Amino acid sequence: MIRVNRRSIERRVYALSTLDGHLTPVFAQRAPVGLANRPGVFGTSVTVTPRVITVGLDVRPESFVGRQAFFDALRREYAGLLELESDDLPGRVCYALMETPTVELYPGSFLQRACWVELRFVAQDPARWDIEPLLFGLSTTARTPCPVGTETSDPTITIVGACTNPAIVVRNARGAEVSRTQFTVTMAANDALQLVCATEQITRTVAGVVQTGGASGLAAYTSGPLPLLAPEDGSVDGAVPPTVELVAASGTPTGTIEYRRRW
Amino acid sequence: MSAVALSPRAVRSSGVPRLHSASRWRVMAARGLDAVTGQPASFARASVSSALDSRGATVSVGYGLPRREARECPNAAGEMVPVLGVRYTGDDCTWPLEWMPESGTLYVSGINLGTAQTAGAGLLYVGRDDNTGARLLVHGDGTTFRALWHTGTDDSEAILPLAVPNAARFALVAQLEDDGTSQRVRVRGMVNGQFSDWSPWGDAVARAAAFGAGAKLRVNRVGSAGTQGDFWLREAAWDAGHYDLHEMEARL
Numbered sequence: 001m002i003r004v005n006r007r008s009i010e011r012r013v014y015a016l017s018t019l020d021g022h023l024t025p026v027f028a029q030r031a032p033v034g035l036a037n038r039p040g041v042f043g044t045s046v047t048v049t050p051r052v053i054t055v056g057l058d059v060r061p062e063s064f065v066g067r068q069a070f071f072d073a074l075r076r077e078y079a080g081l082l083e084l085e086s087d088d089l090p091g092r093v094c095y096a097l098m099e100t101p102t103v104e105l106y107p108g109s110f111l112q113r114a115c116w117v118e119l120r121f122v123a124q125d126p127a128r129w130d131i132e133p134l135l136f137g138l139s140t141t142a143r144t145p146c147p148v149g150t151e152t153s154d155p156t157i158t159i160v161g162a163c164t165n166p167a168i169v170v171r172n173a174r175g176a177e178v179s180r181t182q183f184t185v186t187m188a189a190n191d192a193l194q195l196v197c198a199t200e201q202i203t204r205t206v207a208g209v210v211q212t213g214g215a216s217g218l219a220a221y222t223s224g225p226l227p228l229l230a231p232e233d234g235s236v237d238g239a240v241p242p243t244v245e246l247v248a249a250s251g252t253p254t255g256t257i258e259y260r261r262r263w
Numbered sequence: 264m265s266a267v268a269l270s271p272r273a274v275r276s277s278g279v280p281r282l283h284s285a286s287r288w289r290v291m292a293a294r295g296l297d298a299v300t301g302q303p304a305s306f307a308r309a310s311v312s313s314a315l316d317s318r319g320a321t322v323s324v325g326y327g328l329p330r331r332e333a334r335e336c337p338n339a340a341g342e343m344v345p346v347l348g349v350r351y352t353g354d355d356c357t358w359p360l361e362w363m364p365e366s367g368t369l370y371v372s373g374i375n376l377g378t379a380q381t382a383g384a385g386l387l388y389v390g391r392d393d394n395t396g397a398r399l400l401v402h403g404d405g406t407t408f409r410a411l412w413h414t415g416t417d418d419s420e421a422i423l424p425l426a427v428p429n430a431a432r433f434a435l436v437a438q439l440e441d442d443g444t445s446q447r448v449r450v451r452g453m454v455n456g457q458f459s460d461w462s463p464w465g466d467a468v469a470r471a472a473a474f475g476a477g478a479k480l481r482v483n484r485v486g487s488a489g490t491q492g493d494f495w496l497r498e499a500a501w502d503a504g505h506y507d508l509h510e511m512e513a514r515l
Contacts, residue, residue, distance in 0.1 A: 007513040077513065133347050135314075135331055137322030160311060160325040190311060192325030208307065208327025254323040256316070258331060258347075 002055060002086040004078060009055060012070055014114075018056030022086055022094070025150075027051055027126040051094060051126035053084060057117040067113050074101060074117070084121055085131075092128040092263060096121035127151040127262040136244075138255040143171060143243035146229050149261035153229040154198035155244075156258045161187030163251030167224070168195075172233040173240040181227055185220035187253070193217055197226040229259060296329055296349070298358055308354040317345060330354065334374050334495060336432035337455045346432065348374050348495030351483040360389060360478040362501065364397055364471055366441045369410075370500040370511040371401060372434035378483075378492025379403040379427035385485035386492065387499060389474065394486030396475035399448070401437055402485060403492055410437035410450040410465075417468035419447040425459035432456075434497075436508050446470050453508060 002009050002019060010016045028049040061067040083093040099120040106114055127149075136144050138157070146155075159166050168181040183193065190207040194217070202217030203210060211217070233242035246253045296304035306329055314332035316322045324330045330350040335343045349356075371387045378384045382405045390398025396415050401408050407427045412419040427433055435452030445467040451459050482499070484491050500515055 005513045005515065007509060132345060133331075135316045135322070135333055135347060136318065137316050137320055158325055158328060160323050190326035192328055194325075194328070205325065205327055208309065256314075256322050256324065256331075 002084065004082050004084055007077075009057070009119075012059075012073060013057040013117075014060040015058040016055065017058050018054065018118075019086070021051060021053040022084070023088055024051065024126075048126060051096075051123040053094070053096065053121040053123070055119045055121070057119065058114070059117050060114045062113070064113055067115065071103070074119075078119070082121065084123070089128055091131050093131055094121075094123040094128050095125060096123040098122075129262055130260045133258050133260045135256060135258045138168075138244060138246050138257055140246050140248060140252050140254075143175075143245045144257065145241045145243050146257060146259070147241045147261065148229045148231045148234055148238075149263040150231055150238075151262035152231070153259040153261055155195075155227055155229060156197065157195040157227060157244075157255060159183075159187070159193040159195075159246060159253050159255040160189075161191045161251065161253060162189045163187050163248035163253040165249035166193070166251075166253045167247045168227050169245050169247055170227050170229070170233070171243045171245070173235040173242065175243075178233055178242070179225050179227060181224040182222040183220045184222045187251075193220065195226060197228065200226060227257075296356065302358045302361065304356055304358055306354065306356045314350055317347075329356070332495060334430075336374055336430070346374065346497070348497045350495050351491075352493050353491060355484060355487070356482045356496075357479040360474060360480050362503070363473055364399075364439070364441060364446065365503055366505060367439050367501055367503045368506045368511055369399065369401065369437045369439070370434070370498070370502075370506075370508075370515075372497040372499075373432075374495040374497070375427050375431050375433055376429060376493040376495065378494040379407055379431075380405060380429065381490060381492045383485070384490045384492030385481070385483060386494065388481040388485050388489070389478065389501075390486065391475050391478050392487040394489060396478070397471035397473065398478075398486075399437070399439055400485050401435070401450075408433075408435060408450070408452070410448045410462075412439055412446055412448040412465065412468070414446070414468055414471035417466070419465035419468045421448050421450045421462040421465045423450050423452050423459060424462050425452060425454050425457065427452075427454050434508060434512070436506065436511050438505050440464070440505070441470065444470055451508060458508070 061070055078098040082096050084096050085093045099122055101117055101119045104116045138144050164186045166183050169177055170179045172178050192205050194203040202221055204217035204220055244257055296306055308327055311326045312324045313321050314324050314330040317333045331347055332350045333345050333347050336346050378386050381403045384403040386401040388400045398413050400411050407423045410421045431454050433454045437448055437450045440447050447464045447467045449462050449464045451461045482496055
């Protein structure tokens, strides 16, 4: 039913009795809302309500000592950032932290071992992420369609030379340009630029050697936002996704774009 | 009705939620080569190369950059699903080694495309570059994978009791047992959704206390000059303690 870090939550319990909060397709965003905020980067202009998933467990241990061992196991297994996955969301996960769980004894059952445990998982980023990333090639000769989920995706992009002054162009479903990330750099065939848009890092390598200082990737960056794949740049029904292409002052750069869709 | 609250979980205090893992060492190839626990990857391939994207088209991969490639593999239900791994045909990748020989579990998952069929081809290796001293390795034997603990003098070896065909999606755990006097290994795994039993423990050999200076964790090769196979790395991890396959996956 629900798996935490790929392991069924039911394996230690008699029954999983309640599960709430994991299906909500839309979560509250308080105005003013920038339409294309980066995942995980919530600025001062937008507040996103976390997704809260509660799971009620009917625990029937074989002994009082076993009950405590169950609590110990809960604490051990559910510490840290967790991947939550359920049968409703095959291939997608939420990233959540477990808040303090509550344990209730059933009425008049102080001498019984059974108890009710409610786990509360809080996903600060309420979106669900594809487990498997998508990987597509980029070129100067074709616009690469990049399917998106219902939320924005931050891609990781590589550009491979030889070329001069490459740029990354994102277009919406109508073909209109929505962003252009421009670099001023001369790249040989063995040179590459790597953009990790989620962390806003740009790395330049020359024959596999990372460049620093004035030759760094950041130094090559000239203008424009880092590419963001947003559903509002696709068609309303999602059938026509935004596209990404490379351009250059001279030469024919190639590259890849890799990202995980968010829903 | 009586209610009590469990103690809050122990989270390293950082002021904001941050990723941390119970695992001592962990890397997930689909999300970057650096270990999640902070150890930087050292990746090398002295050429521009190519890979297949999610639509099956050939894409160009830059000089020295990891080749992420999508492959269709059967899942537990037998359905073909696309999965992304880092292709390691002739590439070399290492991470710093920050633990001593101890009772622990080595986990690796990926897509086999020839490593199991190449006798002696390294899948995952813990030890010195020159393949001397104490070392723990998982390698192909022509049919499947073997875990080998070599102290520099003695061998303890375990054979995965399941054939690993080409294009198979696999995950395996190799346990190193260290009782303070002797050491031995065993292995079990999953191949295309089918789980094997544990192999028998290998021979107990006199304990080796250190991997030696310059030891690393290496993918796709035994030492820096060993035989390379062909596989797509998905995830790898090391954790102190003995864990089963699903327990290691749960700790990733």
